Amino acid sequence: MLVNQFLVIAAALFALGTYGLMVRRNIVLILLSVELMLNAVNINLIAFESMIRSADATGQVFSIFIITIAAAEVGIGLAIVLMIFRNRKSADVDDLNLMRW
């Protein structure tokens, strides 16, 4: 079985995520873009796993890890967004420039 088609999809997904990360101004959409990038990696892992079929299913185990961590990350991220929005009435990253010199 060829893995090329999966890799092309994953690369496209990753590029979309990167694009969203850099141009979107809303924090929620930036978080979603990060999720896209993580899932692109997941597709890669699963594709290679199905090709190689390692004894202890390393690729699948890692993709489960990534899903778990992504869930935790988005949970914390959304909580932060919520607090920022409550305090500043905005979810635009351009307004959040406190962490500078």
Add this chain to the structure above:
Amino acid sequence: MLNALSVLATEEAGHVEIIAGDGGWWADTAGIMLLLPFVAFILILFVGKKMKNQGGEIAVAALAINLIWAAVLFVMNMTEGVLTETVFEIGRIGGDLVFELGWVVDGLSIMMYFLVNFVGLLVFIYALGYMKGDVRVNNFFAAFSLFAGAMLVLVSAPNLIQLIIGWEGVGLASYLLIGHYWEDLDNVRAGNKAFMTNKVADIGLILGTILVGVSIGDFGFAELDLASFAHDEALAAVAVTGGLLLFFGAMGKSAQFPMHIWLPDAMAGPTPVSALMHAATMVTAGVYLMARTFPLFQNLAQEARPWMVAIGGITLFAIGLLALVQNDIKKVLAYSTVSQLGYMMTAIAAGGYTAGLFHLFTHAFFKALLFLGAGSVIHAVHSNNMNDMGGLRKFMPTTYWTFMVGSLALAGIFPLAGFWSKDEILATLGHEGYTVVMWIAIAGAFVTALYMTRTVSLTFFGRYKGTAHPHESPRIMTWPLIGLAIPSALFGLVNIPGVSLPGIQNFTTWLGVRVVGMGDHHAEGIDLALAALGMAAALLGVWLGLAIWGQDRETQEERDTLDVPVLYPLLRRKYYIDDAALGLVAFIMGPLARAVVWFNTYVLDGIINGVAGSMKVLGGFVYNILDQRGVDGFANGLSAAADGAGGGMRRLQTGRVQQYAAFAVGGAVLLVVIFVIAI
């Protein structure tokens, strides 16, 4: 391990038999000395504030108990010899390298125990009087106790790791105490300068420790000595680099050229701090390190030694000259300290283990005495400037007499302590073939005598020029002066070449118990010609100093220029001779008198003028060009470069998250491109 070491050393030495006991109960419990100052540190901080002297009593009590141990061990060592160590394993690094803490009790560390506790106790007592009414007496004594503890940890170290712990501890205490009067920004800067300079040097110490420790698989000094004795191949391969790195660390702490810049600034701290830390004990840590690792330099790192001798030689002469043009009495003593540290370093680097350490031993007493005396004077006239002093011998007789003893000892006048130790250094340099450096050291003795004569003349003789009402200091300050004047006068006698008492071991024997057979030069008898030469240089300095500064000066300009002071007595003497010639034996003695006058005016005064003028020019050049512009400029340039780079990099920190993300993605893409092209 230590027993194996002494057996091996005995074999190396051949006929020499090492006589050393294990010190019994006193050596086993010597660790108490390390613990007490730290206990005092905590007690002073937490309960000291309620006490009469804000906790100073606790600090004095801790060192007084310590001194019992130090004195008993000192006497025991002189009579039967002590060589033992007590260590506890704390942990292992990477399975092989053992990390131990503990305490060594041998000749070298016992000497340092005695110095730190004896001088420390007297300085602490003095500080009770000196610091009375200060804003932060509590903090002062806490930091001072911390220093004493850290210094004892340093000198008791059985391995390089514990030495570094103590080393950094004394550096911290030094920083805290230099900045004691932190309301003045200059004092804070002085503290920072001292800390930063030492940190640069510490890089050398740490790298050297890693290099040497990893090559022999242990950080212990005993193992290092053994490997050096046995010419261990792994150690020999890194010996020169490792030795020079360790020396680099020592240069910072012991203020060797060009890293001496912090020590004169460190005089911003209270005077007792200058006396104990920046003269007697802390700054000698570098010399101590060189002595502890002496077998490494003597057996394996011989290529490093000429460089070390050169650095020491430059330090002892060039920095000594700077003391001539200072008006701050503490600065004079600070430059003098740097110069004397140069003597010690030169001696040890040239192979004079005993000579260097003997000078360390005597110098600690008389330099602490001089600083305490200067503190007593400052306490009386409320000024550091010698132009505000003068004629103080009438007001403060005890301070005057003790300061005089210290000055003569420092100048190396027979039979005070400094004479014996300086003579031993000269003898060592001559014996080891460093003839040029020996002559520099003799010239250094001349300069030492010259600036000490200047200091004593300006401070204690002539007319009082200040505005305050000087008075003798209270007894709590004068007694420590007397307590230090006695060893300053007498302790040179413990190491007269070729003289030994029955039942008491020679200084050389007990001090060098771990380096027997290392080729440490110690003369069988005193070299009278060399001793006379050193003495003559010192007397010449005193004579020239009296000729220049012996007379009182009216105005600031007259005091500052050397030309006018030389002219002034010259005119007086000329009139005297003219009167005698004209009035009494005008006719017969006329031509002779005229010849004498001519000789006096043109030859003698010419010599004085010439020497004084060239000294002034040389001192000014070294101070203004080399020290202020060259060395300080280099240090300032480094910090300016760091500042500029930091300022530039700061602009990248825009606070825009997406710009950071773009940088990250751009970096990743760049890496991908590089890998694709490369593969």
